[in-house]
Amino acid sequence: MTTLKAQLKEDLTAAIRERDELRSSTLRLTLTAITKEEVSGTSARELSDDEVLKVIGKEAKKRREAADAFADGGRTEQAEREKAEGEVLAVYLPKQLSDAELDAIVAQAVQEAKAAGAEGPRAMGQVMKIVNPKVAGQAEGGRVAAAVKKLLAG
Structure with a gap:
């Protein structure tokens, strides 16, 4: 069974091969956030899938908030980009409750x-x-x- 982090890395490699700039940059930023979380604290450690999900959730929330801020500021292009990045991350998150x-x-x-x-x-x-x-x-x-x-x- 592959870990969620390994899955993200595989998907990043695939996105780079497919020259999918949006997916590759989003996944790269998310993996960076995961690594940052792993080295924070007293000793470096491997995050569990649940912890990785929390990091992805935080990243997705940042995208939503940024999209709203850009939309409020009349910067539609950036808002669309943030929304699209959020959708890339949503694939890895549990289905949201209605x-x-x-x-x-x-x-x-x-x-x-x-x-x-x-x-x-x-x-x-x-x-x-x-x-x-x-x-x-x-x-x-x-x-x-x-x-x-x-x-x-x-």
């Missing part, structure tokens, strides 16, 4: 928190503790928090 799926998980967590005696806006932390492990990697923290707030307010 709004309906996320709402269902959050609703169940709100019920659990209420059963434990937590209600209203103060229950936010407890609900987040229940939801986060269930949606790990499948929904961004900001999206989860917004869904929790919406349900607790309602």
Whole structure:
């Protein structure tokens, strides 16, 4: 079984052979981020696939935020490029939950928190503790928090 990092390297080699500039530069930057993560800290180490996924997730989030910033600034070309890079990375990430799926998980967590005696806006932390492990990697923290707030307010 090949590791996710090895898969990224293979895909990078293929992208370079195919002269796919977008894919090769995106994968190169992502592999650099992974290497940087591996050498940070007290000793260099090999990242697990889960840790590599977190790095890819961070990189994809950066692309989304940059795309939004460029779009807001009227720089459509750069925004499109960032979006395209994000799509290259999305291939390696777990499928994101739909709004309906996320709402269902959050609703169940709100019920659990209420059963434990937590209600209203103060229950936010407890609900987040229940939801986060269930949606790990499948929904961004900001999206989860917004869904929790919406349900607790309602």
